[in-house]
Each structure stands twice: as C-alpha cells, then as structure tokens.
Amino acid sequence: MAHKKMCSIACCCCSVQDNMKLLKKIVLEPKFICAECGHAVSKKEYLCHPKKL
Numbered sequence: 001m002a003h004k005k006m007c008s009i010a011c012c013c014c015s016v017q018d019n020m021k022l023l024k025k026i027v028l029e030p031k032f033i034c035a036e037c038g039h040a041v042s043k044k045e046y047l048c049h050p051k052k053l
C-alpha cells in the first residue's frame, strides 16, 4: 500500500493517536509543506499538495 497522507492522518484525532510514532518521525525535520492544509513533514509523499520548504 502507498504512504498514508499526513494530511489525512493529522486531520482526525483518532488516527493521530494510531500514527503518533510515524507522525513524530516525519515532522521532526520538515522539508516539505502542504500548500493546502499547512502540514510540514520530511517526505512529500505524506502531503496532498507538497511544496518544498
């Protein structure tokens, strides 16, 4: 299965808890930001509209 989008993970509090470890890892060194919802992560695969930081 493809990467889950950070955007969809982080918009629901129950999936945030399920994915806390992954979230911590990918937000530690943000390199991309989502132009749509403003989330910042290390890999653009996790964003719906990634933009380089």
Ligand SMILES: [Zn+2]
Residues within 6 Å of the ligand: 007, 034, 035, 036, 037, 038, 039, 047, 048, 049
């Ligand atoms: Zn997004």
